[in-house]
Amino acid sequence: MRPYPLKFKPEMKERVWGGRALGQFGLELPDGPIGEGWMIGDHPNGTTKVVNGELAGMGLDEVREAYGETMFGTKGSSRETGRFPLLIKLLDCNDDLSVQVHPDNDYSGLPEGELGKTEMWYVLDAKPGAKIIYGLKPGIDRGSFAQGIAENRIMECLQEVEVSAGDSFYIPAGTVHALCAGVLVAEIQQNSDTTYRLYDYDRLGLDGKPRELHIEDSLNVTAYGGSGATRMKTDVGAPNEWLPLASSPYFIVEKGVTEGSWKLATSPDSFTIIVVCDGSGTLEWTDGSIGLERGNCFLLPADLGSYSLNGRLTVLRSYLP
Structure with missing residues (x-):
């Protein structure tokens, strides 16, 4: 089979804090508040299926089993689980998410077969005054944090940051955080679905019951x-150049703005993920081309080789370090 860019049917996740904004990307939304679109996933809680080309209908897990290192690169599967190492999401935060924290790979309390969760967010859109919770205030240690939680003063321990597109x-794992109402986010993360909730605003879940908290964990x-943890504004200085956004042991994420035709290439070491944040254009490779629109996510096989991004596009590029 000749390699080509893979597009997937997203797995849509109903969340108590979700809304309907993911529909603006041309995605089909089931009824209810949809908080997460798992755009590229290979996890027991959601596996996306290819919708284009020769592999259409195959799940990402089936593609992995059939083509393995050839398609995903020498670094392209998790050593711990064997699965695809990343999970790519679009998030619609119509309401505040719970205050939460994720473990690292070494935490003894991880569910069997799960990884820790280091992640990054790129803000696609934000309503005026929208905020996120991002880390603890200076001087907060375990004792003062536990006391604040016990006395229902957790918000006094947390830093709030105003955000914009x-x-x-x-x-990184260990960062206390929460997306808040009014933001639309692209998320690149380790392939994990483990979240420990610290606070959930005393609201009820979709089942009408309070959602579980995980204070000790x-x-x-x-x-x-x-x-x-780091944060930055991401104004790209020149077209057709990559601006580094995040570099971790699990992924590298860069932002670029195309002008005309930008000639690029994949590496035998790793697949490449392209997320289109804005604009429209085409992705061209040796054997074909495909249109690009805002919200599109593509997996470029490690053996794709030369390709180009064409048009006026703002994109994220992710790959393995």
Whole structure:
């Protein structure tokens, strides 16, 4: 089979904090508040299927089993689970998410077969005054954090950051965080669905019951001395150049703005993920071309080789370090 860019049918996830904004990307939404579109996923809780080309109808897990290193590169599967190492999402935060924290790969309390969760966010859109929660205030240690939680003063322990479109946030495991109402986000993360909730605003879940909190696990995995989290504005200085946004042991994410034709190439070491944040154009490779629109996510096989991005596009590029 000749390699080509893979597009997938997203797995849509109903969330109590979700809305209907993902429909603006031309995605089919089921009824209800849809908070997450799993755009490229290979996880027991959601596996996306190819919708284009020769592999149409195959799940990402089936593609992995059939083509493995040839398609995903020498680094292209998780050593711990064997699965595709990343999970790519679009998030519609119509309401505040729970205050939460994720474990790292070494946490003894991880569910069997799960990974830790380091992630990054790129803000696609934000309503005026929209905020996120991003880390603890200076001087907060485990004791003062536990006391704040016990006394229902957790919000006094947390930092709030106002956000706007184009902001980028790197969120290593151990970073206490929460997206808040009014933001639309692209998320690149480790292939994990493990979240420990610290606070959920005393609201009810979709089943009409309070959602479970995980206070002890959260206190155990929080990085009180700092997790290495970073944030930045992402104004690209020149077209057809990559601006580094996040560099972790699990992924590298860069932002670029195309002008005309931008000639690029994949590496035998790793697949490449392209997320279109804005604009329209085409992706061309040796054997064909495909249209690009805002919200599109493509997996470029490691053996694709030369390709180009054409048109006026703002894109994220992700690959393995």
